[in-house]
Amino acid sequence: MSDSAQVAGDERVKKEPFMTKLMKRPELGAMAGVVLVVIFFAITADDSMFTLAGIMNFMTPAAQLGILAIGAALLMIGGEFDLSIGSMVAFAGLFFGVCVVTWQLPLIVAIPMTFIFAAFVGAINGNIVIRSGLPSFIVTLAFLFILRGLSLVGLKAATGGSTQLRGVRDVVENDWLAPFFSGEAFGGLFTWLAEKGMIDTFKSGAPKVPGIPVEILWFIVLALAATYVLLRTPAGNWIFASGGDSTAASNSGVPVNRVKVSLFMLTACCAALVAIITVIDAGSTDARRGFQKEFEAIIAAVIGGCLLTGGYGSAIGAFFGAIIFGMVVIGLTYTDFDQDWFQVFLGAMLLIAVLFNNAIRKRVTGER
């Protein structure tokens, strides 16, 4: 190969069309999915689904799932699974409920304690996986049952026989920290918009949508933060490397074990955040909270382009994956379809996403 040819570039490389480049983004599938689902509901659903109130309506469950899905996506990119996140929501909820109701702690103490507690459980999970070398699937499957069981037992012990701990709202209502974890944000802005007649109002003049539910803001902030970490920090590179090939990564000086344990802790903290938001919102904690959320979160992450084998995926993909989820769950109530089509849809979506991801992976790695 002569020097002049080198400068001119490799003649065997064709110019890559824009579409091919786009095809290589892991989140493409999820974005396409959102477009398809929007088109589907635009045709079949009642018009009120895509009003501001309707959007908030499906974005709220999407956000709650999405917070879990972003944690799950990062962990999956790092090459591990966590099947215990759903149970962790209940367990962290129990801990948080006991903190505020039984111990009467203010939120400024209770919330950090809940996060530390969740991170600790996540670290146990992670350390068992790392030290035993067992698949995280089996270790966290054990924790799925352990944590769910502990939530039931703990709730009965705390309440004297009931699996529900009530009275959270009364205690936290006047706490200055509560608005960050419950209710709606930007209320003033929405009232102002309503006065100007830019959004729908009730007859009394109050806006139909009093503000943006805080979980949606948490969801967006988390998605942006996770994307930034993945794409623009050394830690992001370590996450991809740990999931891609942990031996190669540690030979290159990546602290693989630390990365993985941190990711387990992060996922558990995402579960704790959802627990805090839902417990304050509902005013009570319940042992069945977060039931089967681990599967939904993993499905959202897979729809978002994460490979089950790790090392590939995106947080923005999980973001859209969760939105698809929320739209379908809530959207079906706006249509004439039976609600239970949801499950069929879920399975089909998962299957299509996995097939699609597999094809994308082959393209990226140039396998033939």
Place this chain on the structure above:
Amino acid sequence: MTEDTKFHHGDAAADVAPIVEMKNIEKHFGNIIALAGVSFDVKPGECHCLLGDNGAGKSTFIKTMSGVHKPTKGEIFFEGKPLHFDTPRDAMEAGIATVFQDLAMIPLMSVTRNFFMGREPTKGKGLMKRFDVEQANDVCMEEMRKMGINLRGPDQAVGTLSGGERQTVAIARAVYFGAKILILDEPTSALGVRQTSNVLATIDKVRSQGVGVVFISHNVRHALAVGDRFTVLNRGKTLGTATRGEITPEQLQDLMAGGQEMAELEGSLGGTV
């Protein structure tokens, strides 16, 4: 064979001090004596080939050199000073880089991300400290161009590169991060003819930058194509070091296989080995 190669050979003059000198290295694993007195040295800008058949102790030896194993007996001098490596990291920081057969490359990640894996350049401070992607991309493209590989783009996945190109990325990475000694563990063993010659050309480029290359192989032809000196390991011992031109391929082959047996075999196989 030795004269008509296209590479310019490093003239490792006898008076240049070696970067690494290992004297009478012994390594025992329990009652197994894997190395029974191996002496080896590498000078800057030379390619020193370590030849040996399977089980001769090549792997144990390079692992001792790269800090994975600690020698049971013997001394290691690095730039004239006695030195101990407790971990592979120590050896890496001293400037001994090893490219193992698995290459430590992740196919799904881009060339740049692989190139800087574990050693990402950053910009900004505190919370704003971030992976300097632009600089990383530029450096990576430039280093690969120096090695004669034109990437489609810095975001091209390593999985789309050929085996020889991956080997070159691994070598370029080691050299960029300041390797004074580059240990290559059978870099050509799984490659085709064309890819092998690419890797040999890369070794030549690296050597001309003043890096000492340790080229481990059991292929005499590949070794003779680039090597300046040749050391043969057999049953955990060095059978001596020869300079290029002093030795014929046949002699090397005999030394590797332990002499007599090979002569007998050769008779029955009609000189095809």
